[in-house]
Amino acid sequence: LVLARITLPYVLLHFANKRLASMPDYYGHIADLDLALIRGAYAIESFHLDKKDTVSLKLTPFMSADLIELSVEWKALFDGALVGELVIEHPELRFTKEAAEPAAALKDTADFRSLLKDFMPLSVNRVEVHNGVIRYIDKGSKPAVDVQMDAVEALVLNLTNSADSMKLLPSSLRATAKVYGGELTFNMGLAPL
DSSP: OOEEEEEEEEHHHHHHHHHHHHHHEEEEEHHHEEETTTTEEEEEEEEEEEEEEEETTTEEEEEEEEEEEEEHHHHHHHHHHHEEEEEESSSSEEEOOOOHHHHHHHHHHHHHHHHHHOOOSSOOOEEEEEEEEEEEEEETTSSSSEEEEEEEEEEEEEOOOOOOOOOOOOOEEHHHHHHTTEEEEEEEEEOOO
16 A cells, blocks of 8 residues: 555656647646645646647647645535535646637637546536736737736635525636736626536
8 A cells, every 4th residue: 555655646647747748739747746645635736738839849838837736625525515626826827819710719628628527537616726827929910919917816616516505606706916017806706507
């Protein structure tokens, strides 16, 4: 058991990196993976996913994070729901303008749902984001566009409606960010199901 516990993170890291490298149109990598079996959690360190140009094979940064912790949400477990939570430290999400067919956008969405399911077999109920960056770049426009939001803090609760509620919009998203010296505050109620 001790030997299995010692080798398990390396085996999981190998398979995770193999899965990220085999994604069509993307290339991803994880530097390290740590397990916390007693807590029902694991942490992914130094994650990045780059968009791959199918013709030139050039990689463009798409998303990255210093740390992603995936775990069982114990509060919901005590309420009778087996769901997961994500805590993401310093994520960066970068959008670039490209011509895309609607079918290609749907294909990308399906691929990311499948990827998330591979890494988190439980339904995600709670997501926390700390010190994030969201950036949009369009070098083809005149003048070129390069805008970003910094210091993004976000909390999404009750995504799978694990807390029984009679509310019309039982899930919530609260976020703040800095945008060119200003402050952005965003509050939203939603019904994801």
